[in-house]
Amino acid sequence: AQKITQTQPGMFVQEKEAVTLDCTYDTSDQSYGLFWYKQPSSGEMIFLIYQGSYDEQNATEGRYSLNFQKARKSANLVISASQLGDSAMYFCAMRERETSGSRLTFGEGTQLTVNP
């Protein structure tokens, strides 16, 4: 079974609108961390946001927020007020401390295109 599933290969959004990128995960660990990274066309991997499994509040970082639903095992990324520079590939990743130590497992990514 896939550890991290991103079901949207591609997403389109109009500039200034909000967009949600889906991520579901599979783990039996009680303690784990969820991450989102952005990879623009230039290729670098940029850390966006982190959510710990014991965090009671959803993480927020500027225009990014993580909609964490533990019972559903989902960790969706919400980008508010989309900008043209948000066009990129977005990866969801998970660290399972008990099972995998410091290893991160990545999803296949979602290509986001922001239209003017």
Added chain:
Amino acid sequence: DAGVIQSPRHEVTEMGQEVTLRCKPISGHDYLFWYRQTMMRGLELLIYFNNNVPIDDSGMPEDRFSAKMPNASFSTLKIQPSEPRDSAVYFCASSADGTGGETQYFGPGTRLLVL
């Protein structure tokens, strides 16, 4: 503050040649990771170190790949001999510790093309 530094940024080589990729982690980070990214396999972890000691090398594809971390500020990933299927982007990442945010910060990557 300097981020993770990788060199070279691009490498083109011929099949059978030795390739050495280099990485300097963020100062003070205890963990160092080597990833490979391809269209077919996505992002996959090759190996990671904690305090210069290899912890998990289960992702290293075969004996042609080796990684070392002689000190806290330098690591190498070597492919010998290289093959066309090794063509990929190789990322190095580092993190402060294994608890809390444990965020991994990535270098710019090395784009390797083996002809």
